Amino acid sequence: MKFESLEIIPNNPDGWRSGELEFGDAITQLYAKNGSGKTPLIQAMMFCLGLHVQFRDDIVRNCKMARLKLLLRGKRFTLDRMMGDSFDLTVRVDDKTENRFYNEDDFSRFMLKSLNLRSDRLVTNGNTPTTPYFSALLPLFYLDQDQGYSEYYAPPRPGFIKNQFSEMVRLAANFPPQNSYDKKKKAIEVKKDLAYLDTTIVDSRKLMERIAQELPSPLRKIEDVDRLIAELKSRLEDLKKSKDIKSDSLSSLDYVIGNLRRRHRELQSEEAALDSKISSATQIREEIQSEIETLNLNEEAKRAFISFSDICTSPSCGIFMVSADSYGKSLLYLKDQIKDLEISTASNIQRSEAISTEKKFVESQIAQLAQQRGLAEREAGIEVFIEAISRISSEIFELGLEKNKLEKSEQQKNTHLDLLKRRDITLTLEDSLQTSREQSPDILRFRIELGQKMAEWLDVLNSKNISRDIRIDSDLKPILGTEKLGIIKGSSKARTVLAFHAALFELCTNDPLSPFRVLVFDTPRQQEIHWEDLDAYIKALKAVALRNNAQVIFSTTSYQYVIDDKTDKEWLPKFAGSEQPMYLGGVDQSPIDAAP
Template sequence: MKLVELKIHPSGKDGWGSKNLVFASDITQLYGPNGAGKTPVIHSIAFALGYPVRYREDIMAKCSSASLTVEHEESVFTFERAFSNKFHIEVSEQGSNEKRIFYNEQEISEYLFSRIGLSPLALTTNKNEPSYPYISTFLPLFYIDQDAGYTSVYKPPGSFIKDQYAEMIRLGIGIAPKHSFEAKRFLIERKRELDLVNIKIVNTEEFIRKLEEQSDIDNVSVAELDGELEQLSDELEELRNSFDATNDANYVLHRLIREKQNERLNLSTSIKDLESRISGLNKIKGEIETEINTLSLNEESRRLFSSFKDICFTPGCGLFTSSSDSYGKNLLYLRDQIKDLDRNTNSQETRVDEYSTSLRKLDKEIASLESNLTKEDGDSQTTSLIAVISALTRAIIDRQGKKEVMERIESEKQDYVQLLNRRRGLQGDITSFEGGAGSNDIRILEFRNSYRKKIIEWLDVLSTKNVSRDISVDSDFNVLFGTEKLSQFSGSTLLRTVLALRAAFFELFISMGCTSIEFLIFDTPRQHDIETKDFAAFIARLKSICKDNRAQIIFSTTEYHYNAAEGDIEWLPEFSGFEQPMYLGVVDNNQVPSQIQ
């Protein structure tokens, strides 16, 4: 979800409002002195989405509502929330006259999560009761409040869910919750879905294999086929328009014959390779059969020895039990190998038959082309011209058919990769559901490792001193710096570390292709705790993330002034105030919105 536009509406004629504040595709900067009203504007972004915000009395009295326009997957929505003690949000979708009204955070949270592609499960509260995630529990991953946001890596208005921080990260990156209240039901559903996905994977593998075997395509790309098609079409067109069509026909016939001969050579080589492979498989099969015969002789010897009373004088003495068990296992294993070899041999023999048929077809085509080479008489020349046009047409049809098969194979392979990813996700979910807190979902391990590396990078970007780079991230995504926790830091070190953690998570989240939230909001960091050059390096790195990904950064500042580049917008305070310009004021509807881009 990306931010499009924000507008604060006045309450009455003398109320306070804002201009149409359009968000940049990359960085949106609010630059103004303390007291200019940056924080109420920043707050209104989260407020319009249903996030609980406490405004000062003058804002509540002078402003009527905040409307926020967002887009997600080509759909555009506008959220309008009233500045009132009563919860009231109206949501309208572009292209629809219907409006939906929500009267509490639970309803708007369910709606918003469903629209941005999240499917939260019922989680367990601190009182062991069921509850679903809210906007107020999820948005703090991407919204850093000025008052308390820079004291912790995650600072929601309230914490009522068990391991709430970890659960929100899991929700964002699509991993099963740690404390699902409905784990058993969802475990059954995930296992059932996994079975279906496994069946689809096997069927897709088999379908791709058959397509590749039947397509008779030797490592040719779609681009190469397009080039061949273009060349053949040009030759056909030139032949039709040529004054010396007979000589051109001879030239094209010779070229087609050479191509067919090269194709025949490649096909013959493939047949020889397959025959050699079949011979090797038969040789291996013979060796295995010899091993089976040897095992059988050993087993007969064992039976003979066990019949001697001097050796095994007690019935059921068990002297040769382990030998008998080993014989059975080895025999079963060797016979399974023979079955596999037989399957492979049959498959290779089928391909040899198919290639041999194609080879005979090529021989006929070559003979036909050679017989149509131009002779001296006019009839032969005409025949030759007709033959080459026919050959070119057949070649075009053949290449077009191969191209369509290639495109189908590529499409099936893309679907296959998606199925593999889905299976991997389901297996991780099942591991999490079955193993509980101690489970080792490989996706969590990968995320923790990547998160650790990103944190180190961002600490370096911010020139963070006195913080150990010996970082570890636990299963709940809590970070340990050597032997120190984040709560042990203060001042500049705390601010820089929190900024590094927030940016590291956001960069990793965006790079994973997560699109539920595609913005990160910083509400005026305490800039006296960080040098301007370090904060400038921080913003420059964020800018590179925006350029490489579909991501937005929104930040307010009093001291550091970022020079807006392409894809950036700067919001300035433009309403007259008692002492300085303000972001909110009495709106003159005849004024044109002014923003620096």
């Protein structure tokens, strides 16, 4: 999801408008003095996405609606929301009206579906079921002017979902919910899915092994087989057009014989490599067997040693307990190695026998063709011509069969890989549905990466007296060394909040499938953050935006980022006001830069 443009529409000929304001590909900066109307524009973006915003009376009185255009999965969405307290939002997709929503619940379901996000029923603070509002996600990627810099997650209205912060981060990162209302029912369904996938994967692996046994050895790439088929077809066409039938036919037979000899050399090389592996495995097996015999002799010597009563006066003294445990583990390990070697050797012997059989077949074909070629030199050209065409056609047919087998093998491998991925996702979902507090490997990895990224962004912001030993707890809240955010004050708190949101933004946009590609700041507290530190932060965010096809939007009063015209946009107030330029102006009022 990326923003294209924002526009405030007047409600009458005397109302206020903004004109259509286009967003930059990477950075959009609203730079103006306080009181020029930056915040209403920032709020209007979130307002169009369903967030509850309390605009001032003069905005509601003079403006009819806010219009936000955005790109989502290759389609252009136009969101028109009427100003006022009632929820009235119209969505158009590629200039066709999709729907008009009169409540946040229906709009949220629509947006979650459009963004391909789950809409599982969650548990409210009153233990009743509810679906997540899309607006509850927005504070993760939007920091408002008042509360946004004092908490990691500051929704404009009190949270109504149990563990709402954790649930929204999980939803944004595409993890299963922490408190699913339908958890028990879903757990049964997931268990059935997992059992089905386990059985299907076993069958798929067996099928893949059967297909692999039918493949010729050594294996050739599909591209190489295609090239050989193309060469043979070209030679066949040349034969059909030939005027010197006998000479060209003999040449074609020579070509077929040459291909068979090359194939024979490949088979010989593969057979020699397998024989070497079999021989090495036999030698390694003998060495392991020798180690087992040495272990057994040591164990017998130990038992004889124990029999001396002067050494161990009690039958259960335990003096050799560690040695006995080590003996058992070593013996088990060595026997497992022998078992693995036997399995591998049996497979290699089987492949070697198959190669030997194919090699004999190729040798017989070479001998037969060589004999036929000798006879053909003494016969009329037509017999040679027929034999050459027959041989080349047969070779094309055999290569076609080989290609089909290779394609079938590749297709089965891809199917098997998809099944494995589905099982991993299902396992993650099953872990999240367990009653224990254990979390899936994906979530644990996310917690580690979020902590590491947050420490990096604290360095970018030049944060002092903030621990870089950051641990993300099971509710996905950062613990800074031994401190929580509530203990931290002043500029350190603002920097910590900015670091968290940048880290989450970077992790989400690193995933090309994540829809969250916009980060919005309403006037970062410049009085608490040095100009140089804020500049380094914005530049680092721009690097993330360029790398991950994302956008950063912020308003500012004193700090001014130097934009790049190729990737950035700067919104300046363009309507004359009584005291200073404003972002909103009258319908009949010309923008300052367009005035004569």
